[in-house]
Amino acid sequence: MLSNKSVKSTMLVTMLTLAGLALPLQASAECKLVSTKDNSPLSVKAAEGDTAEAKTFLETCINPYTQAYAKDPALILEKKAGGKKLYGYNGCSGCHGGKLEGVMAPSLSKRGGQGAFDTKWVYAKNSTDKGMFETISAGTPGVSGGIMPTWHKQVEGHAGDGLSTDEILKIIAYIRSGYGGDGDKDWLKDEPQK
Numbered sequence: 456m457l458s459n460k461s462v463k464s465t466m467l468v469t470m471l472t473l474a475g476l477a478l479p480l481q482a483s484a485e486c487k488l489v490s491t492k493d494n495s496p497l498s499v500k501a502a503e504g505d506t507a508e509a510k511t512f513l514e515t516c517i518n519p520y521t522q523a524y525a526k527d528p529a530l531i532l533e534k535k536a537g538g539k540k541l542y543g544y545n546g547c548s549g550c551h552g553g554k555l556e557g558v559m560a561p562s563l564s565k566r567g568g569q570g571a572f573d574t575k576w577v578y579a580k581n582s583t584d585k586g587m588f589e590t591i592s593a594g595t596p597g598v599s600g601g602i603m604p605t606w607h608k609q610v611e612g613h614a615g616d617g618l619s620t621d622e623i624l625k626i627i628a629y630i631r632s633g634y635g636g637d638g639d640k641d642w643l644k645d646e647p648q649k
Contacts, residue, residue, distance in 0.1 A: 485514060491593060492595065499513070502609065520625050524629070530628075531628070538627070542626050561573060563633065578595070584627055588623055593605050607619075627642075
């Protein structure tokens with residue numbers, strides 16, 4: 456049986472929630488993003504119009520789309536805004552290849568190739584969705600010989616119109632769906648990624 460104090464606390468939280476005054480219960484659960492270029496903090500925050508999936512990622516560092524795409528590969532090809540369409544539409548294929556094979560940038564499928572980074576990630580942190588999100592969002596310093604531009608629209612100096620958190624997450628899920636390397640699939644773990 457609940458104590459009188461528990462009942463009062465529950466009623467207070469319920470009333471505050473109904474009044475719109477309650478703080479989110481997971482306010483302390485925040486994904487701490489850092490730039491791949493220089494390890495400085497990335498100030499990507501939830502924005503008006505963000506999807507529930509984008510907000511979940513920004514709280515937990517877990518990309519809901521990678522798990523969804525693993526369970527239902529048809530989502531990758533979604534006509535409106537699946538990861539494959541976004542990857543092609545935003546020019547990722549110009550450098551990384553239409554089949555993730557790498558052209559003038561490293562392979563993202565990790566099935567082998569001619570470059571030094573066609574079988575392993577250029578940045579080890581890219582084995583997690585958090586790490587790959589950081590790399591795509593703020594670009595790279597050019598360790599593999601080329602510099603990738605900044606893509607997230609909340610990060611200063613982004614390419615073109617920039618990409619939203621949700622668009623980057625879907626592109627990452629598409630990249631994960633084509634992974635053929637023999638490394639661990641850290642992105643499919645249900646725990647927050649560091």
